[in-house]
Amino acid sequence: MTVNPSHHSVLSKNLQQETLQLQNAWGHYKHSFLNSYLVQSVEDPRINIQSVLTRHFLLKEVLGDLYDDVMEHEIRFALTANWLLDILSSSSAHRAHNEIADVLCALLDDSKSPEVEVPQFLEDSFAMPDLSDYIESLLNAALSVDLKEGLTDEYLNIFMLVWKRILDGEQDERISVLEPACGSANDYRFFDDSGLSRFLNYTGFDLCEKNIANAQKVFPDISFDVGNAFEIPSCENAHTFCFVHDLFEHLSPEGLERTVLEICRVTSRKICLHFFNMADIPQHQIHPTERYHRNLLSVLQMRQLIEPFSNSIEIIHIDSFLRDKFGYSDTHNKEAYTWIVELK
Numbered sequence: 001m002t003v004n005p006s007h008h009s010v011l012s013k014n015l016q017q018e019t020l021q022l023q024n025a026w027g028h029y030k031h032s033f034l035n036s037y038l039v040q041s042v043e044d045p046r047i048n049i050q051s052v053l054t055r056h057f058l059l060k061e062v063l064g065d066l067y068d069d070v071m072e073h074e075i076r077f078a079l080t081a082n083w084l085l086d087i088l089s090s091s092s093a094h095r096a097h098n099e100i101a102d103v104l105c106a107l108l109d110d111s112k113s114p115e116v117e118v119p120q121f122l123e124d125s126f127a128m129p130d131l132s133d134y135i136e137s138l139l140n141a142a143l144s145v146d147l148k149e150g151l152t153d154e155y156l157n158i159f160m161l162v163w164k165r166i167l168d169g170e171q172d173e174r175i176s177v178l179e180p181a182c183g184s185a186n187d188y189r190f191f192d193d194s195g196l197s198r199f200l201n202y203t204g205f206d207l208c209e210k211n212i213a214n215a216q217k218v219f220p221d222i223s224f225d226v227g228n229a230f231e232i233p234s235c236e237n238a239h240t241f242c243f244v245h246d247l248f249e250h251l252s253p254e255g256l257e258r259t260v261l262e263i264c265r266v267t268s269r270k271i272c273l274h275f276f277n278m279a280d281i282p283q284h285q286i287h288p289t290e291r292y293h294r295n296l297l298s299v300l301q302m303r304q305l306i307e308p309f310s311n312s313i314e315i316i317h318i319d320s321f322l323r324d325k326f327g328y329s330d331t332h333n334k335e336a337y338t339w340i341v342e343l344k
């Protein structure tokens with residue numbers, strides 16, 4: 001990370017105190033827990049829609065709009081995996097197996113039985129020639145494994161390999177990307193697996209030393225550093241792009257404001273922000289917990305904070321986006337939002 005010697009920020013007493021609390025909040029977990037808790041089940045970045053959108057945000061900068069159809073297929077594939085996980089968690093293994101088998105039969109057999117309800121998104125996805133084989137493999141995989149163990153890497157990696165093949169043929173002109181609160185390289189791992197990492201000058205930082213130790217162990221040559229989003233040690237516009245997953249809800253109102261100022265200061269073009277707890281309400285609902293916050297953020301207040309720095313803000317309410325564009329109504333988190341901010 002480029003350290004800016006002229007950037008002598010002094011944190012307020014409150015933010016110094018909050019920094020210590022946030023450090024302790026994540027620092028008390030074991031390395032092994034931090035390494036795995038956000039890359040499992042619906043949080044697995046290969047099938048978590050917000051992680052998929054981060055990769056698409058970066059891929060569009062690298063490849064332009066040439067592969068929009070592949071991006072749509074990847075979202076549909078991820079939704080199929082999400083749908084399977086939802087069935088697994090909400091019914092017995094026996095019922096889940098029967099439901100998946102019935103749906104697969106109905107998809108394969110045009111003369112489908114009227115008793116079997118095939119979700120619209122699956123029917124539409126199965127009708128796409130380039131996608132149907134992948135969907136069929138995923139459903140068959142779910143039928144052939146012990147469902148409680150979840151989906152195996154062989155199937156979850158299908159789109160990692162699709163992108164690897166596409167990116168293998170491309171020239172690697174790198175774009176500069178910053179990821180505050182990167183955890184244990186939770187998303188970066190799949191930039192690597194999909195071949196995207198070759199196109200990035202990536203810098204990740206996190207307040208929690210154990211997370212950074214985990215990331216450095218796997219990626220010793222990549223810039224993973226311990227750092228604080230309240231005082232990012234980079235010059236103005238040092239990074240072209242920035243993305244952040246699931247940080248802002250955990251900060252005090254002062255910490256949230258400070259972090260937005262910081263990421264807008266160090267980024268020159270676009271920021272992709274992901275929220276897990278946001279709503280169309282007039283004001284943030286601030287909920288301090290023992291160690292940090294778990295706030296419900298207001299779209300309006302967040303917009304007021306970011307607007308002075310931006311030319312445009314695309315606000316994607318994940319549940320509405322998946323319903324309207326894909327006919328998928330079972331998203332696990334109705335409060336999730338993704339924002340794409342184009343900076344002035």
Ligand SMILES: C[S@@+](CC[C@H](N)C(=O)[O-])C[C@H]1O[C@@H](n2cnc3c(N)ncnc32)[C@H](O)[C@@H]1O
Binds near residue numbers: 181182229230247
């Ligand atoms: C919910 S986790 C999200 C991790 C990762 N972005 C993901 O979505 O997988 C929140 C992360 O924010 C980090 N964090 C909290 N406060 C921070 C701060 N002020 N500066 C940098 N990182 C911070 C924590 O250490 C933790 O790794």
